[in-house]
Amino acid sequence: MKIYCTHNFPEHTFARKIILFLCSVPMFLFTHIGAANENNICSRTAKLAHSACLNETLDDYQIAKGKCLNSSDGGEKIECIADAKEEKSEMKDLCREQQFARRDVCDLIGESAYDPEFEPEIFMTATQMADSPNPYFPLVPGTQWVYAKGDDETIMVEVLDEFKLIEGVECRTVRDTVTVDIEGEDVLVEDTLDWYAQDVDANVWYCGEISRNYEFIPEDGVAELVDLEGSWKAFRDGAKPGIVMFANPAVGTVYRQEFDLGNAEDVAEIISISDTATAMVGSCTGDCLVTRDFTPVDPGHEELKVYSPGFGMILEFDPETNEVIAELIEMTTP
Numbered sequence: 481m482k483i484y485c486t487h488n489f490p491e492h493t494f495a496r497k498i499i500l501f502l503c504s505v506p507m508f509l510f511t512h513i514g515a516a517n518e519n520n521i522c523s524r525t526a527k528l529a530h531s532a533c534l535n536e537t538l539d540d541y542q543i544a545k546g547k548c549l550n551s552s553d554g555g556e557k558i559e560c561i562a563d564a565k566e567e568k569s570e571m572k573d574l575c576r577e578q579q580f581a582r583r584d585v586c587d588l589i590g591e592s593a594y595d596p597e598f599e600p601e602i603f604m605t606a607t608q609m610a611d612s613p614n615p616y617f618p619l620v621p622g623t624q625w626v627y628a629k630g631d632d633e634t635i636m637v638e639v640l641d642e643f644k645l646i647e648g649v650e651c652r653t654v655r656d657t658v659t660v661d662i663e664g665e666d667v668l669v670e671d672t673l674d675w676y677a678q679d680v681d682a683n684v685w686y687c688g689e690i691s692r693n694y695e696f697i698p699e700d701g702v703a704e705l706v707d708l709e710g711s712w713k714a715f716r717d718g719a720k721p722g723i724v725m726f727a728n729p730a731v732g733t734v735y736r737q738e739f740d741l742g743n744a745e746d747v748a749e750i751i752s753i754s755d756t757a758t759a760m761v762g763s764c765t766g767d768c769l770v771t772r773d774f775t776p777v778d779p780g781h782e783e784l785k786v787y788s789p790g791f792g793m794i795l796e797f798d799p800e801t802n803e804v805i806a807e808l809i810e811m812t813t814p
Contacts, residue, residue: 521593526582526776529741533575541568574779581776585747588734598714598721600648602679609652609678616769616787617684617725619652619676622814625792627806628760632661635806644675644687646714646721651675651687660696667696667703675713682727686738688713712740719744725787729753729769737773746775755786761808762791772799 541564548560604612610620621641629635640653658670671694675687691710694703714721719740726733729750737746748771755768769787783805786795796806 520591522586522589522591523583525741526579526586529582530575530579532742533578534572537568537571537575540571541565577779578776581779582745585745585776588749589736589747594720594736594739596720596722598647598649598685603649603685604678604680606643606650606652612678612682614678614682614684614725614727615789616729617676617792618790619654619678619684620814621652622812624810624812625808626810627796628809629658629806634659634661634666646675646677646687649677649687651677651685662696667694669694669696669703676724677721683723684725685721686724687721688716688719688738689744710744712738712744722746726750742777745777746773748773751784757786757788757795759786759788759794759808761811762788762794764788764791764794 544564544567545561548557548564551557551560613620619639621639623639625635625637627635627637636657636659638655640655642653643650644653645651652675654674654676656670656672656674657668659666660669661667670691672689672691674689677685677687679685689711691708692705693707693709695706696703712719717740719738720736722736722738724737726735731750731753734747734749737748738744750769751772752768752770754766755770756765757763757768757770764786767789771785771787772782773785774782782799784797784799785793786797788794791808791811794808795804797804
């Protein structure tokens, strides 16, 4: 860093005062300040995300209010603006809670910048990962899992015989669909394509997704695409891949599963590698892997996921109530 000390400024100007001050400070302090700025990256990121959230909240409020003003019904207009204000207040509270949650993540994983190594030479090809799958997360084309979620929701996960190339790495494509029983008919509400890679040590990486979200319109009797919320791709617009399953999981490990700031920030903690659990399919005794999954994007919401060797995830439940959220009821292998 260079400071050009000069007195060639008119006296009593602000610029002259700043330059004279900088010239009076020992240069090693600037070096120290520069080094300090490289620390606390995680907390600084949380602060910036909070600022962005507040700005987005204000932006959404102004747009909503603008729409309200175009109502010709006076009472409807007043009610609309009141709703917009209430939504703004709730979103500001959420922004603050998200910031606290991100700081909690920093306490767990540390303050270093999140910049994982992701080079083609450390990854298997799509064929190799099918031949040597991670037992807790087998990416073998043709494998299907069916999960029951509540009384009316069904989740189907299928490993497709295709891959997506991301930064030179072959990422296996997995399709995840969610349907809801509405008056005896299965209605699609979510259709997602996930991309996973497996490194040479058999750790499984999460590299992005396209998430199509649908809403059932009773009047039309069909489900319509409403958004792609949650979609992201590693290395697009600063997004980074994460680990979704370790080859050698260790209790206490906390790790990012994905990182697209403000959009996809799932984090997991390994809480057991020797648990016992019973599911309709894939029960395990003494060798269940259990993770605690959470995200600062949705503060306070946590899930426990149970994985059985050779089957993958078999159960998902609420850690507060122990209520089963999803259970593996069917598995098909090629």
